[in-house]
Amino acid sequence: MTGPADRYRALAQRTLRANAPLLYTERATWSDGLTRRFSLGDPNQEGGKGFTRLQTDPIPASLRLLRLYPGDPEPEPGTHAPYQGGSLVFGLWGDESAWTGQRVGVCRLVDERAYPQVATIGTQGFRLRITALDAPALSVSGGNDLQASANNSHRGHLPPGVHLHPGEEITTADGDRYLVVPPVQRDSLGDVVGLSWQGSGAPQTQPPAEDVSAPDPAPTPTTGDDSWWKERP
Numbered sequence: 123m124t125g126p127a128d129r130y131r132a133l134a135q136r137t138l139r140a141n142a143p144l145l146y147t148e149r150a151t152w153s154d155g156l157t158r159r160f161s162l163g164d165p166n167q168e169g170g171k172g173f174t175r176l177q178t179d180p181i182p183a184s185l186r187l188l189r190l191y192p193g194d195p196e197p198e199p200g201t202h203a204p205y206q207g208g209s210l211v212f213g214l215w216g217d218e219s220a221w222t223g224q225r226v227g228v229c230r231l232v233d234e235r236a237y238p239q240v241a242t243i244g245t246q247g248f249r250l251r252i253t254a255l256d257a258p259a260l261s262v263s264g265g266n267d268l269q270a271s272a273n274n275s276h277r278g279h280l281p282p283g284v285h286l287h288p289g290e291e292i293t294t295a296d297g298d299r300y301l302v303v304p305p306v307q308r309d310s311l312g313d314v315v316g317l318s319w320q321g322s323g324a325p326q327t328q329p330p331a332e333d334v335s336a337p338d339p340a341p342t343p344t345t346g347d348d349s350w351w352k353e354r355p
Contacts, residue, residue, distance in 0.1 A: 146191040148211075150203040162210075162229075171329070179204035180252065181279055188227035196225070196304025199310050200283040211282040213311040226337065230311055232281040240295045243286065251279040252300070252317060261276075266336065276317040284306035286315050297323045 146159045166183050188210075190196060202211040209232045216226045230236075237249035239323040255275040278300070280286065290302045307314040 126139065137298065141241060146189065146204075150205065152197055152201050153204040154197065154201050156195055156197075158194045158197065160194070161189045162205075163187035164276065169352055181233075181312075183316070184231045184233075186229045188229050189224065190227070197227070202232075202283070206228045206233075208235075209281075213282050228311060230282055232266040237279070237281055239257060241288055241292045241300075245291045246283045249281055249285070252294075253277050253279070277320060278317045280313040280315065282312050288316075291320065292317075293323060299323055 146161045148160050148162060149157065150160075151157045163186065165185055165187055196215070197212045199213055202209045204210070211230050211232055213228045216228070232249060234249070236346065237251050239250050239252055240247060241250055242248075253276065255277055278286070278292075285308070286292065286302045286306070288302050288304055288306060291299060292302070293299050299320040299322065301320050303312075303316040304319050305316055314327060
């Protein structure tokens with residue numbers, strides 16, 4: 123014998139399957155070779171597309187909510203697909219809905235707007251965002267002598283699937299060298315590491331080739347690529 127909750131649950135699942143072609147309009151072949159149908163939501167907008175932005179920082183603004191077409195295989199963390207001139211990288215799953223049986227995944231849209239720098243470590247290339255931390259530019263060293271010291275304390279935001287370790291050195295496409303220092307925060311939606319500026323080398327004539335396992339560098343998107351990034355009056 124079924125109760126009201128069971129009947130409502132069955133109705134919700136039938137309705138979802140019947141309307142799936144209208145709800146899951148995106149289609150892409152992911153890095154694991156599987157083609158999936160899906161829809162994306164923006165957790166940083168209140169009321170859906172065209173409404174108030176809740177975040178202006180590019181890192182939280184690059185988060186997307188993934189809903190898969192019923193029956194399509196779920197991607198594993200780190201699986202990525204091309205999307206709007208960038209790379210949509212899957213991070214983690216939320217809890218299963220008690221009514222539809224579907225789970226919502228959290229992805230990050232990796233492109234040059236969220237991760238503007240290209241760097242290498244050895245032969246591997248990847249995108250990242252480097253931000254300088256607040257530190258005094260001048261220091262006193264005995265008596266009244268002032269010594270200027272460059273702020274070499276930075277934070278590196280990495281996309282999902284890119285992992286750096288303390289002691290490793292990276293070089294940006296502009297020739298700046300950074301040493302990875304603690305703290306290192308691991309996260310399925312992208313690591314955060316400490317970076318110490320080590321100086322500048324010879325600038326490279328072009329960005330390095332990237333490893334196929336890392337999100338691809340993206341060209342500058344057009345204004346119609348992603349409604350999130352459009353300026354609104």
